[in-house]
Amino acid sequence: MKPTRPNFDRFRHKLASIDALPQLTLLGLVCGIVTAVIIALFRELITILSSLFLHGLPEGAYQQLTWAHRIILPFIGSILLIGIALTIRSKFRPVGVVHLIERLDWHQGRLKTGNFLHQFFAGAIAIASGHSIGREGPAVHLGAAASSLLGQCMRLPNNSLRILVACGTASAISAAFNTPVAGVIFALEVLMVEYSVAGFLPVMLASVSAAALTQLMYGTEPAFAVPSIAVSLLDELPMVILIGFVMGIISTVYCRLIIFFNKRTKTFTVTTRLMLAAGITSLLAIPAPEIMGVGYGTITELLNGSHIPVLLITLLACKLLATSASVGMGVPGGLIGPTLFLGAVGGALTATLVSAIPGFTTGSTGFHVMVGMSAMLGAVLQAPLTALVTVVELTKNPSLLFPALLAIVVAALTSTLLLRQHSIFELILDCWGYDRASNPVHRALNRMGISSLVNKSYVELDRWQSAQDIQDKLREQPEWLLVSDEGRPKALMPVMALGPFFEQEKGLSLGEDDELIDLLGVPAVRYDVCSLNNRASVYEAWELMKGKQIDALYVTDLIRRQEIRTVGIVTRESLQRYYRV
Known part of the structure; x- marks a missing residue:
């Protein structure tokens, strides 16, 4: 049993x-x-x-x-x-x-x-x-x-x-x-x-x-203490569009600075890169100490008051350089927090400069700060839904949905269509030599494990077998023979491919019962095989077959340390038939 x-x-x-x-x-x-x-x-x-x-x-x-x-x-x-x-x-x-x-x-x-x-x-x-x-x-x-x-x-x-x-x-x-x-x-x-x-x-x-x-x-x-904000959305539409456009430009400068530092210092040692990043941050922190660390306290201050344009310009320029240098040179931190900081400063600066023009009035500075955060994050990540939901949840302000959505669209269009800018993660991956382009079929193949497609209708046989032993094994009525040589599977044979040697009623007639038959020498269809762990995905199986130029795999499982068992076989034909690749 x-x-x-x-x-x-x-x-x-x-x-x-x-x-x-x-x-x-x-x-x-x-x-x-x-x-x-x-x-x-x-x-x-x-x-x-x-x-x-x-x-x-x-x-x-x-x-x-x-x-x-x-x-x-x-x-x-x-x-x-x-x-x-x-x-x-x-x-x-x-x-x-x-x-x-x-x-x-x-x-x-x-x-x-x-x-x-x-x-x-x-x-x-x-x-x-x-x-x-x-x-x-x-x-x-x-x-x-x-x-x-x-x-x-x-x-x-x-x-x-x-x-x-x-x-x-x-x-x-x-x-x-x-x-x-x-x-x-x-x-x-x-x-x-x-x-x-x-x-x-x-x-x-x-x-x-x-x-x-x-x-x-x-x-x-919430992460930020946001004051009560009452604005007329229709009156604020021109400002929202302007902030989106400005954030599209700033996001492009930000991304290109990161890639600039990444490429220019790629050949530097770890010591040189980290000390150079520290030097840039230290110098810029003298006029603008707010750029140090995550900077959420500064964002909260921006949300709650008015600001001097010169101070905002200093913060924007220093934070752009400091974060670009830190991220580009490999300091082990993130860039979403600084991106929100830059969006907050950029939104506040845009509103402050416009309000200084005679005849122009703007609403709450906190509103423009939140819109700038959304637009900047959406343009840098090229992930509009993430940017929209992140800022709304961080500020607990659902009234931000409509203006933030518009600003994100404008910022993303400005950075991608006008300035030909891609997601910062894709740009860094490109610097590392990786192309993230992925075929939808590959994604589908990755969603399924190979163990769900293995065929267990097979028997394992050593290369040299007597006719009687082969006949005994075939009483299990397998579809395949997995033939081993020197303790490792070498080939996969369909039982029916034994052709003239296979007789439906009389069994195998390969010779005398005590005569050893070379299963790797019998004229029949055979597939070269190699092993694949049963934790692999179907995509990994497909790529292995292409890379090795073979048409079959035997799937293994680690039972205990150093003890491996074969759990099934997979053929190229079965994958093609299942997925119509």
């Missing part, structure tokens, strides 16, 4: 299919809780380090430091970052959202523990020491990596790992900013670049569970 499959093996096998919604939803809940805990630990680490670097001042209060301290602090952070970078292996240095996209698109979402630990500690040091970066990039990497590592420890198929990465990403955004809807949209619009029920529901549950746990620990207050 055949032994029954253990329950967890059944769970893994079900995840390989395209309709594993209940299993994925359960995993999404687990990922949301795990990610919320990880992000809470990350936030606490930043708070502890900030208290050390800021000598007891509140987190983000860099403007209260003397100019000498503002110069020294980024260098201290860079020295610590250099120490970490030189201690770890080079393969563990890449971190952030771009690294995550690269692992998702070319490595099936299999992230590594070394990069996770590097991001956790280096990201906290970089943020606390005043580098002009945000915390969302590290948060996204940490959430996605925690979920991916959880799936890898459970030996889940690669197609489900991709969903877990999306769950971790959404949970991280949700936990870091208390924006559960924006987390879902970011994961699907920026990372996965696809929408499906199997992807939506687990990601939504992960985001909600992370938000619930985070609100339990930190409360439900």
